[in-house]
Amino acid sequence: CITELPMTKSLWFLVVLFGTYWAPSSSSASADVNSILSSVGLGTAGLRDSTEEIVRQAIETYGVRLIDTAQAEEWYREDAVGRGILSASKNIALSYNRSIDNENERIKLTVVTKIHPRSFALEKMRSMLLNSMKNLYDVFNSESAGSDLPLIRTELVVLLHSPRCWPGHCSQEEESISWHTGWRNLEILSREYSEQITFIGVSNFHFEELSELVLSVANEKVHVVQNWMDPFNHDWEVRSFAAEHRIQYMAYSSFGTQWLGRKYPEDHNPVFNNPALQSIADKHSTSIAQVVLSWVIACNATAIPRASQPHHLKDNFQFLSNKDSKGNLPVSLDEEDLSLIGELDGLLGNPWD
DSSP, X not given: OOOOOOHHHHHHHHHHHHHHHHSOSTTOHHHHHHHHOOSBOEEOTTOGGGHHHHHHHHHHHHOOOEEEOOSOTTTOOHHHHHHHHHHHHHHHHHHHTSOOOOGGGSEEEEEEEEEOGGGOSHHHHHHHHHHHHIIIIIHHHSXXXXXXXXXXXXXXXXXXXXXXXXXXXXXXXXXXXXXXXXXXXXXXXXXXTTTTEEEEEEESOOHHHHHHIIIIIOSSOOOEEEXXXXXXXXXXXXXXXXXXXXXXXXEEOTTSGGGBTTTBOTTOOXXXXXXXXXXXXXXXXXXXXXHHHHHHHHTTOEEOOBOOSHHHHHHHHGGGGOTTOGGGOSSOOOHHHHHHHHTTTTTTOOTTO
């Protein structure tokens, strides 16, 4: 992310780029997070009835090893994610043409799920987590799966989905329970279900909320923050704070979907119609999607793009199996490319203005 930026953003960039090397690594929980989080995974928001098949294809065909979902049935189908993982596991195992006897032969898959703000109360959160574990963990890991365990073994990352409820999605009683309480309850349950829950974190937290959480509220390590990051919204302040405190940043809606239906109509995505991004794609004989993925990964963030069609899956993830891909990037962006993307930050203002 080398860009021509004002001094403040330049300093943030240096922290984001080099922060993981400045801090001691021997006791770093963030290093452990990096060991299970791929540089890119599949986002599943809005896939609805196609969720199961898209998840299966992503894992089976393109080797995706990170899947993002949530308990919010308004946008996600967590149970379908579990079915897609199981289907991929069975198909890959069949291709082995033999039983899987060695634990080391099993494929590790990280699944991120998120707790809806309406479930911040302890017992409601416990109930929802048990359901998530049933969908995403138990069948792949527990003794109830029997002696013939699936080829895929899942590891769960659990986040608070938002510090507050979206308008109209919670009752007044549910809205009265703060994210502070939600986090403390997540800490309690992460200890109680430590075998199932590998890491915990938050999503949609602004800088003020994340800094309060890390510096004043949390007793357990905040491992992940998942926020909106695209070429017009770099989320510098949160990313720099995350790097400083060794929190893995995970970027959603990097392909511009936050702008659709707000400042832009559904059929005019500002990312895929931007001349600067198109010029970079043309320069490298690739797509804008590949450029944006490369930029997110180059910024030390984990990308979780949604793919609703098979050709989108191919465009997003075929580089994972490309042995010639330098540094595991879809495209090797140069300083000029990154500078052009840097100039887009803030250009469109806010989608909700």
